[in-house]
Structure formats: structure tokens, C-alpha cells
Amino acid sequence: MDVIIDAWPKILDSFLLTLKLAVYSAVGSLLLGTVLAVFRVSPVPVLRFIGAAAVNTIRNTPLTLVMFFSLFGLSYQLGIVFDDEFIYKNVFWLAVLALTVYTSTFVCEVLRSGINTVDVGQAEAARAIGLTFTQNLRSVILPQAFRAVIAPMGSVLIALTKNTTVAVTIGVVTAEGVNEASGQMKSMMELNGDIVPLIFLVFAVGFMCLTLPMGLLTTWAARKWGVVR
């Protein structure tokens, strides 16, 4: 128990880092995923191709490999550096980039299934009054599609929160050198072999504190704003 109490500030820091990874990646992947979904339903074949190719490639690649690529490929080879001065900041943003790109493909597919739930008559009526494709999407289809997929989108964001643990692949740390949750748990387990189950329980409960409210919130939001058909 003493070990947990002594390490408490570090545990909080590590969960804060996990939360930061999750929030930035969530915003990024919702935006990028929407763009991809628009690409995939657009009247332009080239854009449809870009959308489909990106989704099918990235979705079938393990996140660990995407993470690996973002550090060794993007940063070391392609020279994409977010912060010249501090390595830890650069690695953090690379992890956010990897999580964003990976999650956006799932956001895209969820949104596309949402577009499929919108009644055909809605799109036909929008076309009949002379709306263009972008107007149609912006003011008729997408608002309804988003409301139809609140619950599955919540699942994707919960998965994203859990996936932040994979950032340990490239060693994401805070300014003080504290790892995100999974790295922090690993180093604590390495040092304290006698209380491994206790350490696991602390971190498992920590993740539940993040994911369970998200599940409840999206269920509530889906009930409040969801489109009933």
C-alpha cells in the first residue's frame, strides 16, 4: 500500500498524460474522420478513392505499427518534427498524430453507417429544392447522421482512450519524465513484484474512471439527441 501512496502523484500525472493524449486525438480524429467520410460519399471518384484507400490501409494495420511508423518513418525519415527543442513534446504530438490517423478511419466508417441510416427522402427532398452536394451534406444529411451514431461514436472514443496505452511503444512522457498510464504501470510492476495484482487493480480502476463515465454520457446523449426512426 505504501508503494501506491508514495507513487500517487506520479500515477495522477500518468493518467493526466493519458487523458491529454485521448482528448487531442479525439478532436483530431473526429475532424479527420468526417473529412474522410465526406470524401467517401462525394461525387468525385478521385476523392472516393483517396478515402477508401486510406481507410482500408490504415484500418488493417496494427496501431502498434502505426505508432512505430510515426516515430521512425515520419519523424526520423520524413523529418516531421513538432518541436525541435524538447524531444518529449515531439514524441507526444507524434503519438497524437498516430492515434488520430488510426482512429479517424473508424470514425469515418461509423459516420458512413450513420449516413446510411438517414432516410432517402431527406436527401431527395434536399436535392429537389436545389441544394448542392455540399449544402445537402452540411445542412441535411450530416446533422442527422451525427445524431444517429452518438452511441457507436462513443464506443470509438472509449476505444481511443484505451488505445492511448499503445503510446508506450514510442515512450511518451511528461516534462518530468513520467510515462503515460501503461508505461507507469509497467515500471511499477517491474520494481514491486510482490504487489502486482494491487498495482493492476489501481490502474484498471483508473481506466474505468475514464471510460465508464464516457459510456454513460454517450448513452445519455444518444437518448437525448438520437434520431428516432
Added chain:
Amino acid sequence: MSTSVLYDAPGPRARAVNLIATLLGVALLAWIAWVVYSKFDDTGQWEKEKWKPFLEADVWNNFLLPGIAGTLRAFALATVLALAFGLVFGVGRMAQSAWIRWLSGFWVEFFRSIPLLLLMFFLYYVQQPLGLEASIYWAVVLGLMLYNGSVLAEVIRAGVNSLPRGQREAALAVGLTQSQVMRSILLPQAIRAMLPAIIAQLVVLLKDTALGYILAYDELLNQVNKVGQLNNNLIPTAIVVALIYIAMNSSLSSFATWLEKFMGRRGHTAGPVGHADQLMPGGTAAAVPGAGVGQGGAV
């Protein structure tokens, strides 16, 4: 809704807009290709020596094929165990006894709500204090089993719930016991109906074997470091390995898609063939079609 209803047949103005969008799209593709090409060129990634090893048998025999074997070994055992786990706990959640229902529900929800990587770390570090010889293989396999088995339990439960009530009632009416009804009437139909969703989850399982890299399990992704260090070609190796993963995963997913279409045509189940997301109450355990995102799944 088919997406073609989103836009009309293009008139002169829409054709112009589409042309501009096409050009922008092509420009985007060309720009990405150029950046990748020139940066790789600057750092010498296109040099022949970096790619030549993949045309020779050595790299394949010594690294890549054993790596694929390692990945498939974990995948095969974890699949069998996860299916068994999912069946036991899925049925457990529908048991007559409230105790069994509660207990199965607790474990299924627990394993689904924590990251798989934490589970694997725990399973690895807990072995030595228990007096076992620490095995990475078992940590990876058991982690995959517990997480994916829990998702499969939900899939199976959703499948049973999607069957018409008359199936169960008729079976009880002809005098079958509760367990006979489950075993010979409900489960066969539910599993058949949920087969596409089950295979989609197996794609997730296959992808998650790559988490073994973090624990230094000798699977495919780990070969990137080995081959990369040996031939000084980390990036080419990573690209080849990525292609292998994409080939394995997309063939499994297209099998799921094909199976869904095939079964939709045959239609020999009472329940709808479909994905967990359409069938699970409240959509909390939504699965993306063909992707198998569990509740906080391995997206």
C-alpha cells in the same frame, strides 16, 4: 441509403466543381507521393541494397516467416480460447441462476473496459510472484483470450437476443429443458447469424497480436527491429511488414464480408444476419461493420 442519392447528375456548374475537386485530389496524392519519395530519397531509402534482402530467401527464412509463424501461433491458440471463453460467458450471462448471470456479466464488463495492453502487462508480471516461469507467449495469448472472449460473449448474447421469441417458446413447449433449448435451438442459430461479427472480432484479435511487440514477444512486428538492424533498412522492412499485416487482415475481413453476403442470400436462420452494433441494446457495444470495434474495442 445509397450514396448516389446525395447528388444529382452533374450539370455544367457541378461538372466544373467536380473537375476542380478531382484536380485538387490528384494534386494532394501527387504531393504526398512526392514528399515521401524525395524525403526517402534524401535519406537513401530507395537504395537497392535496402530492398534487395526481401528478394532473397535468407530474410524470409530467418526472420519474416518465423515472425509470421509467431503471430499465427498466438492468433490460433487465442482464437480457440477466446471462442470457448465467449461461449461460456455469453451463455453464462443468460443463465437461469442470477448468481451465474451476475458473475459472468461482471467479468465480461471488467475485461472489456480495461486496455488490453494493461491486461497483458499484468498477466506477464504476475507469473513470477506466483512461482511460474514467466512466459511472454502465455501473457499475450491469455490477454487476447480474456479481452476478445469478452467481446465475443457479448456478440453471442446479442445473437441469441436477436432470435424471434417463438423459437425458445416452441422448444420449451415440446418439452426440452432450458439447457437443451440453449444448446440445440438457440446457440446454433445465434452463432450462424453472428458469424460475420465473430470473424470481424477475429480480425481485431489478429491485429492485437502486434501488441506482443511491446512485451518483446517474437512475432512479426518484432522482426522489423531485427532485420532493420542487420541490413540497416528499418523503413523498408517496416513497409514490407505492414503490407503483410494488411494482406492478412484484409483477407480475413473480406472473408467476413463475403460470408455475410453468402448467408444473406441463403437465409437459413431465423434471426437476422448482422453486426453486433445493430443488435445490441442501446448500441453500447457497437461494432463498426467489418471492423469489430467492441465497447472501447481494439479500434
